[in-house]
Amino acid sequence: MEEWERWERRVQTAAHPVAYRLVRAVAARGPVVRVPRVGVVVSDARLAREVLTDAEAYTKTGPGAAAGLWSPVLGSRVLITLEGAEHAALRRRLGGLFTPGHVGAVCERVLSGPLGGMKRRLAAGDEVDLVRVVRDGAAEVIRELVGLPGGGTDFTEAAAVVSSLRLWRTTLTGRQVERARAVLDRLSEAAVAAYRAGDESTVPGRLRALGLDEAEARGAVGLFLLTGTETLVSFVPRLVALAHDTGRGPGGITDAVVEEALRVTSPTPVMLRSAARAGRIGGVRVEAGERVVIATLLCTGAYGPFAPDRDPAETAGLRRLWFGAGPHFCLGMPLAMAEIRAVVGALRGFPDLAISGRRPARGVLIPAYARLPVRARAAGRAAGGRPDNRS
Numbered sequence: 001m002e003e004w005e006r007w008e009r010r011v012q013t014a015a016h017p018v019a020y021r022l023v024r025a026v027a028a029r030g031p032v033v034r035v036p037r038v039g040v041v042v043s044d045a046r047l048a049r050e051v052l053t054d055a056e057a058y059t060k061t062g063p064g065a066a067a068g069l070w071s072p073v074l075g076s077r078v079l080i081t082l083e084g085a086e087h088a089a090l091r092r093r094l095g096g097l098f099t100p101g102h103v104g105a106v107c108e109r110v111l112s113g114p115l116g117g118m119k120r121r122l123a124a125g126d127e128v129d130l131v132r133v134v135r136d137g138a139a140e141v142i143r144e145l146v147g148l149p150g151g152g153t154d155f156t157e158a159a160a161v162v163s164s165l166r167l168w169r170t171t172l173t174g175r176q177v178e179r180a181r182a183v184l185d186r187l188s189e190a191a192v193a194a195y196r197a198g199d200e201s202t203v204p205g206r207l208r209a210l211g212l213d214e215a216e217a218r219g220a221v222g223l224f225l226l227t228g229t230e231t232l233v234s235f236v237p238r239l240v241a242l243a244h245d246t247g248r249g250p251g252g253i254t255d256a257v258v259e260e261a262l263r264v265t266s267p268t269p270v271m272l273r274s275a276a277r278a279g280r281i282g283g284v285r286v287e288a289g290e291r292v293v294i295a296t297l298l299c300t301g302a303y304g305p306f307a308p309d310r311d312p313a314e315t316a317g318l319r320r321l322w323f324g325a326g327p328h329f330c331l332g333m334p335l336a337m338a339e340i341r342a343v344v345g346a347l348r349g350f351p352d353l354a355i356s357g358r359r360p361a362r363g364v365l366i367p368a369y370a371r372l373p374v375r376a377r378a379a380g381r382a383a384g385g386r387p388d389n390r391s
């Protein structure tokens with residue numbers, strides 16, 4: 001096993017020591033396998049797309065899917081708990097927040113300060129924890145995007161809410177719901193106030209103007225916080241580690257490297273659906289009400305190891321399955337890509353970036369590094385520091 005793969009396995013199994021092994025063992029038995037108490041596990045990209053694009057037959061709102069998990073916290077009127085015409089209408093109204101032009105401008109405005117600070121510290125030979133940089137930056141971007149005032153709001157608490165969930169749980173415990181609600185209430189207080197004031201210069205005010213009711217606006221704020229931070233905290237450090245472990249360094253992170261890294265890491269490792277009626281997936285009968293688990297990582301992993309130099313046509317059929325497919329395809333993709341490019345762009349000036357003492361996060365929902373300390377070797381020497389590449 002190559003260095004990058006060893007680290008990826010460590011990150012994945014630290015997050016889910018049992019689930020990853022189980023899912024791999026299941027996938028070895030076939031592309032669609034029923035696992036008692038888990039559901040019907042799909043590990044083939046074509047069949048996964050069939051499920052995800054047939055939102056009438058496989059919904060996010062039935063038993064075992066996302067709605068049961070999130071409705072108690074976010075309310076029942078958020079993108080991930082709606083289907084059909086209602087979902088499409090809400091998504092259209094929120095779409096304007098995520099156009100490449102708008103997210104590009106937000107990233108530029110919000111990230112230039114923190115990323116400038118990171119560059120200065122690296123140039124001075126200091127160690128920088130990339131996980132921290134990405135978490136703080138992603139949280140700031142969401143804060144700006146949803147129009148929350150700066151300072152005081154504790155996003156790490158919101159992140160802890162996401163991490164406290166387990167992959168196979170279908171509902172939240174009473175305590176988890178209470179804690180999540182309290183955190184999100186505090187976070188969205190200012191957003192609700194802006195909504196009520198109807199000030200169109202703020203995003204919540206604009207959401208009102210776009211036709212969202214108060215519950216929808218509050219739900220949107222909570223959903224973006226939950227989806228827009230930990231995914232990037234997972235991906236960006238893993239991308240930089242992958243580039244390091246394959247001898248590229250940040251200067252070698254091209255668009256093709258980013259795409260391949262998204263494929264082999266698949267930060268959202270599973271997507272959950274509920275069968276609305278009896279049917280068949282790849283010849284396997286599925287009963288109404290059964291849970292369908294799309295094992296994204298296995299679907300994308302089947303296309304071979306990390307190989308950014310190969311012909312992109314070989315993986316074109318995946319059509320970015322790591323961002324989902326069908327009506328729930330990741331709304332935040334343009335924002336995710338803008339943030340990835342911003343961090344990679346800032347690191348590009350440090351081609352000899354060394355990683356020392358990295359640590360995978362244990363027992364979290366979305367596999368990630370807990371710490372990824374990096375240092376620019378040449379800068380370290382210039383500043384009189386000792387080069388360090390113990391990984």
Ligand code: HEM
Pocket residue numbers: 079080091223224225227228229231232235266267268271272321322323324325327328329330331332333335336
């Ligand atoms: C590398 C980063 C990211 C990855 C890999 C990712 C992946 C995904 C995936 C796989 C889905 C579909 C889930 C399903 O169908 O069950 C999704 C949905 C979603 N994502 Fe992302 N995401 C990322 C970043 C973001 C960011 C930065 C945001 C910003 C707020 C975001 C917002 C959303 C939203 C709102 C949905 C729900 C869309 C809907 O249900 O209509 N994501 N994402």
